[in-house]
Amino acid sequence: MRFIVICVIFFIPLFAANKDFTLYKKEGNIKGNTLLIIGGIHGDEPGGYFAPAFLEKHYKIKKGNVWIVPNINADSIIANKRGLYNDMNRKFSVIEKDDPDYLVVNKIKKIILDKKVDLVLNLHDGHGFFRKNYENAIFNPNAWGQATIIDQEKINGLEKFGNLDEIATKVNNALNNDKLFQDFHSFGVKNTETKFKDEQMQLSLTFFAVTHNKPAFAIETSKNITDLAHKVIYQLKSIEEFMKVMNIEFERDFDVNNYEEVSKKLFDFGKVRINNNMIFDLSDIKKTTRFVPLKNDKNDFKFEHILADTKFIDNRYEIYIGNLKVSDFYPQIFPIAEYKKDIKIEVDGKIINTKFAEEVNIKENFKILKTDFRVNIIGFSKTGVESEDDILVKKSDILDNYSVDNGKTKYRVEFYKDGKFYGMIILNFLKDDI
Ligand SMILES: [Zn+2]
Structure with missing residues (x-):
């Protein structure tokens, strides 16, 4: 009798893990409150990550501190997806150890709970335009765009910044009294009453924060605003109003109401230095860059822009700034040698x-x-x-x-x-x- 031995090889996949993030601390010379800004939890919401990257580069904090995580969900940003590993903003109540977002979510939770942090902002681009009353499919109470989101009216017993509704209303009034690009871009306060009404939001970052006595808000610009500079300006103005509420003093090297100036700075993608032997300016680079002399592997890309990243796919390096692919680099493989002389x-x-x-x-x-x-x-x-x-x-x-x-x-x-x-x-x- 013959036995047929069937070999079954199980391929155990290595669990993917989302890319680690960087916390940028901008601290003033004068002591004060600390604002934590988290960008990019949803990868297809560019206003939510280009704004904090802009803030990191172009603002100086004089009093108090601003801590910035511009791109918490880096893999989803490159993919231009809400959540490459499902929605990260639904993982703050329970998360499995083998979830690709496990390390990132736990790391940001620790930062949120840092005793120095006084207030948390989570930045988004939401659908439509939030309105208290239903007008149509785009302007209605279920929309998220152009709103400051709170989970509840206040955090009971918390003296410092516990009055969430009052703060959000103050911020929005200031925004609406300032220059809007269109009248219908006006902001509203949306209270999701998470504890009683919104099971989904009970899993979110801001709800995790408020249930741990940390004042938290989401700033939502609108997906229906297509001009990135408009979104970034609204996000920055919102953040500035929160800084005023928190008595954080800042300086910036540009005029926030000057659309051309903000656009120019926004699309200045800086340079990339590769293997310390070549440099490319990414602001006006061609979509395709051929015969780039690179090593077989372990190529070292050093970017100036904090939202920059690479993805190696189909024998080329895709170069990204946020969700924008700026060029495909096609390598020509060479051994490389160092030469530091003139x-x-x-x-x-x-x-x-x-x-x-x-x-x-x-x-x-x-x-x-x-x-x-x-x-x-x-x-x-x-x-x-x-x-x-x-x-x-x-x-x-x-x-x-x-x-x-x-x-x-x-x-x-x-x-x-x-x-x-x-x-x-x-x-x-x-x-x-x-
Ligand atoms: Zn979002």
Whole structure:
């Protein structure tokens, strides 16, 4: 008799875990109250994470403290989904140990309960426009947009900021008396009366906070407002009103009512430095960046923007700022070698020293001085030339569809030796002043 042995191999999947988050502490020189701002609990609500990132970069706190977690649900933000591992904002009552959000939820709970924290804001973009009375499918009491959300009228027995309804009303009055982009963008206070009426919200972050005697509010801008700068301005103004209530003093380096200025700063995505040997400006980068000299693995991306992240998929790196994919980087794999010394370039007739992962501004022309590197100016070619150094090059000598940026001003020059990639310099042709 023969036995047929069937081997069953069980694949035990490694449990995915959401990415860890960073807490940014902005502390004033003068002691005062501490405001905790949590952004990005829902990945498809960009007003809720671009605003705290903006605050982190452009505000200075003089009195009191502002603690910021701009992107608590990082994996869902890249995916542009409410919750990649289901709704994180329904996991604050009970969470299983094998839940991918387990570590993140427990870490933020500890921060919420930190005895320094006096008030918590959870930032969202909600559906429609909240109105006390039903008007239509978009403007009604079940909508969440343009509202300050409270779970209950007050926290009994809590003297400091326990009067949730009063605070929310004060904040909203200030917002509505200020400049709105449209009259129908006006804000309202929505009390979900969570304890008695809203079982779902009993699982939420703010309810966890208030049941632990921490005043908490959700700020909701509207998903129906499509302009990101509008949402960010409303979120910032709300936060500023909360700071006023809390006697937190701040300075900012811009005018919050200047839409153009906020937009410009909002879409300044900063730079990424890769493997310490090349640099790309992400504000005007092309959607596709080909033949990026990278290692097989363990490539090190250092971003200036705190919402930046990468995702490796189908042999390319997707580069994100929040939920916005700014470029796909297609690697060309090279062994890399380090070189920290200066590189000499003749720029508009003058010899300058620069280094890899730097940008060089050029008015008319440049010449890479001869070394033992093999030099490759991307988009330039000259018959019979192996290394493109010791040649005077002007912008019109380079094919402009090889530019790094959409504005067709930035080009790559790469340095190789013995089959290894050493580094890249970005050549930036300054636009003529007219
Ligand atoms: Zn939300």
